[in-house]
Amino acid sequence: MPAKGLAILGAGIFAKEAHLPSLAKLGDVFSLKAVYSRSNKSASAFAKDAKEVLQLQEPPDVYHDEDSAASLDVLLARSDVDAVIVVLPITVQPTVILKALAAGKHVLSEKPVAPDVSRGRALIQEYETKYKPQGLVWRVAENFEAEPGYLAARRIVQEGKLGKITYFSARSYNWIDENSKWYNTPWRTVPDHTIAALRMILDSPFTTLSAHASLAKDILPPHDTINAIARVANGAHGIIELSWGTPVPTRATDAHNSISVTGTDGWLEVTRAPGVFRITVKTATRDEKGKRVGEQTEVIEEKEVGVQFEIAGFLEALDGKDDGLDGPRGTLVDVAFIEAALNSGGAPVDVGKLAQL
Template sequence: MSRAANTGVAILGSGIFAKEAHLPALKALGSLAPNLKAVYSRSEKSARELADEAVELLHYWPDIYHDGDPAVNLDALLARPDVSIVIVVLPITLQPSIVLKALAAGKHVISEKPVAPDVASGLKLIATYEAGYKPKGLVWRVAENWEVEPGYTTAAQAIRAGRIGKVTLFSLRNVGSIDKESKWYKTPWRTVPDYQGGFLLDGGVHSAAALRVILPSPLAYLSGFASLNVEWLAPHDTLISIIKCADGSHGIFELSFAAPTQSRSSIGDGIVITGTDGYLTVNQTKVKDPVTGDEKSVFRVIIKSIIRNADGKEGPEREEVIDEAVRGVEVELASFFAAVVEGKDDGLGSPRGALRDVAMIEASLNSGGQLIDLEKLVTPA
């Protein structure tokens, strides 16, 4: 795919992730990405800051739109015929209305996770898209970068190829430490969240997506508990759930942003999937680039397989280590642009898939130890 002459992209939202993830991904994609024609933020200052970053990385100046002047507000941006794609990187509670506004203006949309603040509003949003905009050929995807991270998809492929046999049990642990000095906490809309779970929803859907992608069977039932341990991370900062998949395998989902120190964050984190013929682990780590000497982040997949001889007896254990660079945002944008420009639908970024991630967090927050049917939760009444 190369840039289509009449295909331009705009970024709606000028926060940390727009600057540190989406702009670098557009740069990495080069000619595979449409030109960034415009940026929008509620304030002129923040929009201009994003535009400055774009100039530095992409070497061209996007037009600036903001709410301070009706002549250059969001409606004016969405009226531009040379902008056919928008990337929505806005606060969680704002995104659904902006997604619909962009679709109504005839734009293709990729919106940052989560798909919606809760399952009920997610179901309504998806129903509106599928009934009114999908039939018109408009593409809407949810940008869940962990869904497409090569480390996780490599692990999924190994399991489906039978490398560890039939999955029997699994665990995911993601424990972090968010203090008041964190750049993520200082984001104003996160400081006083008006959506369920706080950081558990905002960051937790990543972990839910990783399990959804790696495990060969859908998550079916869940029972869990949630708690608040650090007052500034209200309403909740920790959850632990027991999960059963449709194929009978089961596991533990442990998520917290309330570790007392950063060093606690590094203990035991990662994913472990155990099967009848081995197991695999997935952890994020840093390695030295052999060319530049710089450190880069990778997902390290370690596959431990039992080798059986001709009569089925167990032989030595075989180990394979695979490092995959962290580049989920680049992959998801490349896939989305290919869907828009070339009509290639690889199934990634499905709003219904992203809804399952919200359902997993919502069920964990509300369970109180009661069993919740996850399939029923995401099925319209």
């Protein structure tokens, strides 16, 4: 297959630090034709970085909002651009996604699917009724869905090694202050990221939740902390703790951020270290009569390569090789979970119903 013509829409931190290095590992399956940003300065800087990181003979063409002759519409009119990766602020992404689809481009858009469930639902409905029948591919770049570490944990659950799943937990505490590189960006908090990982591992849809949300740190309004109790369709229930408002860095570093799943025959825990996911699995051992006589431990380590794998999966999907990951409907559930948690006030909320199209 010929290399796909690709454009990147967005030139911020995540596009530079995650997407460019990931693209560099994919070889010649794509050709980066263009980059767009709202400003000429940021788009030009990204193009320069792309030339170096991707070892291009020439930098990709630059498009921005400061010149109508170099606008996003002009970029999308190019016949040599087959697909776009959208890495723009979430408030503008739905409009840009639809504009790209209307121009006949395949789309990989960064998480979340939309700022809220209502806009996410409308976006998915328009794609599925108007653009999907045309053969256009739209995926949401939820890299935790593509992480081998989380997929390994999912397989362990699916294979029944833990027995019947009974309860689970997810904990994510984060330190952010005014000096953080993420503070002034829309990527400073992506709470549905953790929910996506839990959704993948459990392999059972969320049904109801009850939660409280609050603001622990004045610089992160309107809310920076969620504590939720949730239930999934197979009957398991669990606790989810999410906060970006830790008072000091050690509250985050010493929090033991992780996801754990417990069943009738054992449990697993997924933790992260720089560049690595570690899955620790502890299961009961039994004698010939089935009586528990102890337990055994298995440790699996997987490199953190989710962004690379999600882009590779997207490009393969353009050739009809769909791995089933990063579907917009799945990521709508993640937004629904957070929206429900923010509005629950302690009352039960039907997450499944909220995420229905």
